[in-house]
Amino acid sequence: MGFRFLRRVSTMVLLLSSQEQPTQFRVVPAMKPAQRIRLFEEVYARDGGRCVYCGIVARRPGRGVRRAADLATLDHVVPRSLGGPLTRENLVLACSACNNERGVMDVEAFRAVKAAGRET
Numbered sequence: 001m002g003f004r005f006l007r008r009v010s011t012m013v014l015l016l017s018s019q020e021q022p023t024q025f026r027v028v029p030a031m032k033p034a035q036r037i038r039l040f041e042e043v044y045a046r047d048g049g050r051c052v053y054c055g056i057v058a059r060r061p062g063r064g065v066r067r068a069a070d071l072a073t074l075d076h077v078v079p080r081s082l083g084g085p086l087t088r089e090n091l092v093l094a095c096s097a098c099n100n101e102r103g104v105m106d107v108e109a110f111r112a113v114k115a116a117g118r119e120t
């Protein structure tokens with residue numbers, strides 16, 4: 001089932017990759033897979049492939065690693081529930097474990113919690 005899903009996504013990427021987005025495009029209600037992948041790659045590269053909270057090297061999503069704790073995810077700095085947009089500026093790379101753990105906690109507060117956890 002996972003494989004079928006991946007194959008469908010890559011087909012959609014092929015179909016969508018030639019479409020240009022208007023430059024004034026702002027908040028995207030439902031992001032297209034190609035945009036989402038591009039955004040992921042940009043954030044992944046900017047943050048050096050490491051979780052910004054615990055510093056581990058986050059694994060790229062792929063076959064068999066979709067539920068791993070060290071899986072790379074995009075974490076909203078301002079949570080979506082508080083109106084945070086799905087933009088590069090509002091996203092950081094976080095491992096799946098930190099992303100789940102943080103919830104809606106403030107980014108700086110969560111960083112402090114993680115830093116304190118490393119010292120003990």
Ligand SMILES: [Zn+2]
Binds near residue numbers: 055056094095096
């Ligand atoms: Zn982490």
